Amino acid sequence: MAKVTNTRLAILGAADRLLLERGFNGFSYKDISEPMGIKNAAIHYHFSTKEDLGVALFQRYREILRDRTAEFMSRGGNPVSQLEGYSQFILDSFAQRGEICPMGIMAAEFHTLPARMKKQAQLLVDEMIAWLEQVLELGRKEGAFHFEGPGRSKAIAVKSCLQGAAQLARVAGAEVLEEALAQIRRDLRG
Amino acid sequence: MAKVTNTRLAILGAADRLLLERGFNGFSYKDISEPMGIKNAAIHYHFSTKEDLGVALFQRYREILRDRTAEFMSRGGNPVSQLEGYSQFILDSFAQRGEICPMGIMAAEFHTLPARMKKQAQLLVDEMIAWLEQVLELGRKEGAFHFEGPGRSKAIAVKSCLQGAAQLARVAGAEVLEEALAQIRRDLRG
DNA sequence: GTCTATAACGTGATAGAC
DNA sequence: GTCTATCACGTTATAGAC
Numbered sequence: 001m002a003k004v005t006n007t008r009l010a011i012l013g014a015a016d017r018l019l020l021e022r023g024f025n026g027f028s029y030k031d032i033s034e035p036m037g038i039k040n041a042a043i044h045y046h047f048s049t050k051e052d053l054g055v056a057l058f059q060r061y062r063e064i065l066r067d068r069t070a071e072f073m074s075r076g077g078n079p080v081s082q083l084e085g086y087s088q089f090i091l092d093s094f095a096q097r098g099e100i101c102p103m104g105i106m107a108a109e110f111h112t113l114p115a116r117m118k119k120q121a122q123l124l125v126d127e128m129i130a131w132l133e134q135v136l137e138l139g140r141k142e143g144a145f146h147f148e149g150p151g152r153s154k155a156i157a158v159k160s161c162l163q164g165a166a167q168l169a170r171v172a173g174a175e176v177l178e179e180a181l182a183q184i185r186r187d188l189r190g
Numbered sequence: 191m192a193k194v195t196n197t198r199l200a201i202l203g204a205a206d207r208l209l210l211e212r213g214f215n216g217f218s219y220k221d222i223s224e225p226m227g228i229k230n231a232a233i234h235y236h237f238s239t240k241e242d243l244g245v246a247l248f249q250r251y252r253e254i255l256r257d258r259t260a261e262f263m264s265r266g267g268n269p270v271s272q273l274e275g276y277s278q279f280i281l282d283s284f285a286q287r288g289e290i291c292p293m294g295i296m297a298a299e300f301h302t303l304p305a306r307m308k309k310q311a312q313l314l315v316d317e318m319i320a321w322l323e324q325v326l327e328l329g330r331k332e333g334a335f336h337f338e339g340p341g342r343s344k345a346i347a348v349k350s351c352l353q354g355a356a357q358l359a360r361v362a363g364a365e366v367l368e369e370a371l372a373q374i375r376r377d378l379r380g
Numbered sequence: 381g382t383c384t385a386t387a388a389c390g391t392g393a394t395a396g397a398c
Numbered sequence: 399g400t401c402t403a404t405c406a407c408g409t410t411a412t413a414g415a416c
Binding site: 112 | 211212213215216288290293294295296297298299300301302308311312315316319337338339340342343344346347349350351352353354355356357358360361362366369370372373374376377379
């Protein structure tokens with residue numbers, strides 16, 4: 001693992017924005033290097049291949065998810081505020097920079113991604129579903145959420161809905177995402 | 191509008207498969223032409239630019255949607271079988287060829303798409319939501335579906351859920367899509 | 381009317397300069 | 399340790415052959 005430098009972090013930050021805006025096949029090393037005032041080949045020093053860069057990005061998404069949910073997974077936080085926090089994160093990312101969830105982007109381009117990136121994508125999705133399942137099941141036990149069927153199924157449905165709605169919002173307008181979120185809340189109210 | 195030839199149709203069919211498998215930025219004219227035994231430049235005779243090809247593809251998705259829903263939009267069919275028909279279409283497309291909904295692909299790559307393709311994507315999403323809203327509202331009126339809030343919000347939520355779930359299924363396995371669909375049915379049962 | 385040869389450019393990546 | 403000059407290749411697109 002390479003040393004963490006400022007340049008490396010700046011590259012990751014720029015790549016993150018570009019990935020969420022344009023997809024993995026929609027940006028090049030030049031898009032990263034030019035605003036930094038260096039040549040595109042300089043990126044190869046920090047990430048030898050674009051696959052390496054992609055893997056690092058996906059690992060970072062997993063770390064972010066882990067950090068934001070660690071305390072919940074271990075000792076059980078407030079399920080309502082957990083779900084609201086996640087929803088707000090999606091809403092803010094979309095409102096501020098038009099960003100949608102990386103998992104949908106990974107899926108759209110899945111069959112063009114190198115093997116190690118696919119693996120990271122799988123881990124990220126599995127971890128996301130596992131966390132949301134815990135949140136929803138605990139919320140149901142406490143009487144805060146109401147739904148039928150397994151918590152895992154509802155977790156998949158809620159995550160899918162938020163992910164898809166942000167995508168539709170990019171095409172058809174921001175209110176689409178707000179309406180979807182309002183509906184999720186209504187449906188969970190029971 | 192160019193004459194409809196066999197070659198033109200074959201190109202559209204191949205491009206359709208490639209788009210849904212790899213995304214619009216994930217395939218080239220060569221990927222289309224090589225299996226057909228012609229040079230990649232030959233495609234330019236039928237579709238002068240890749241943008242033209244993309245627009246034709248999106249228009250075709252709109253036509254397919256219109257054909258499948260025309261009779262419902264005009265005189266009102268059975269809402270349950272309409273929704274089940276659409277769900278089954280998504281399920282089959284995924285099971286047979288690993289395909290996901292084009293709207294998610296459009297969204298992931300939206301900011302890299304030429305203007306005329308963006309426009310077609312917007313129309314497709316609007317038409318999809320409008321149709322599903324009618325289906326759900328009529329189903330609620332008939333007592334077949336149960337949900338709170340505006341039909342448009344539920345339509346957005348259901349469409350988003352199916353779209354997102356097919357994406358997650360591509361990454362995490364087909365049962366994810368089946369679980370999401372089961373949950374949608376349970377939630378509509380009320 | 382249909383397709384091929386070829387151009388013009390952008391891409392990820394290597395080798396080596398400083 | 400960090401970056402640049404350059405390469406080999408794939409891309410979309412044009413000009414023109416048949």
